[in-house]
Amino acid sequence: xxxxxxxxxxxxxxxxxxxxxxxxxxxxxxxxxxxxxxxxxxxxxxxxxxxxxxxxxxxxxxxxxxxxxxxxxxxxxxxxxxxxxxxxxxxxxxxxxxxxxxxxxxxxxxxxxx
Amino acid sequence: xxxxxxxxxxxxxxxxxxxxxxxxxxxxxxxxxxxxxxxxxxxxxxxxxxxxxxxxxxxxxxxxxxxxxxxxxxxxxxxxxxxxxxxxxxxxxxxxxxxxxxxxxxxxxxxxxxx
Numbered sequence: 001x002x003x004x005x006x007x008x009x010x011x012x013x014x015x016x017x018x019x020x021x022x023x024x025x026x027x028x029x030x031x032x033x034x035x036x037x038x039x040x041x042x043x044x045x046x047x048x049x050x051x052x053x054x055x056x057x058x059x060x061x062x063x064x065x066x067x068x069x070x071x072x073x074x075x076x077x078x079x080x081x082x083x084x085x086x087x088x089x090x091x092x093x094x095x096x097x098x099x100x101x102x103x104x105x106x107x108x109x110x111x112x113x114x
Numbered sequence: 115x116x117x118x119x120x121x122x123x124x125x126x127x128x129x130x131x132x133x134x135x136x137x138x139x140x141x142x143x144x145x146x147x148x149x150x151x152x153x154x155x156x157x158x159x160x161x162x163x164x165x166x167x168x169x170x171x172x173x174x175x176x177x178x179x180x181x182x183x184x185x186x187x188x189x190x191x192x193x194x195x196x197x198x199x200x201x202x203x204x205x206x207x208x209x210x211x212x213x214x215x216x217x218x219x220x221x222x223x224x225x226x227x228x229x
Contacts, residue, residue, distance in 0.1 A: 006156075009154065034217060036220075043220050043221065043222050043223075044157075044204065044206075044220040045220070046217050046219075049217055090156060090157065092157075101147055101159050101162045101172065102147075102157075102159075102218055103159075104149075104156040104157040104158075105156055106154060106155055106156035107154075107156045
């Protein structure tokens, strides 16, 4: 069965610090990978996704993620965080075949102090 | 505006009562999903449907039921058999594109509190 592991439950950073959130998945086949973000009081929204091609993908608001197939990882990065990045971040994966739902990690809460 | 609507935003029910959460989408998406979000647990899949009149159980389907009579609607009933129903419920939908199912789009959620 597929599973997703997010390494950090709660990350606290000061503004302008660099961010890296870890995500590992377990599945032997081809996968689609996603990072979603949930800002306080808002919908869950897509930050970025990887289906194929360049393993370094760029998303909204300066976020990027790198797919490392050999490590089954899809870590999220941002070089300089802002207070407005305070949110909960979810990594998700699904098998690249029709009809499979997303499997989510447990989420990482990011708190950025100004 | 295209999107997913869930109603109501907040819902209170007495223990032992069934309650139905609404989810409607006007994105013309084939697939729809229900997740439950609890603090520190992430999102857990309850049910999903890829096509009208068909649906599959997710990881935590016990105590829940769904129907998919129309493409745009996927209501979730939380029955009295669900042991711990107080939670935040999220509905999502996704289009079916070549190569498999695409990203999911989420509604604003319904917070259910059972008293």
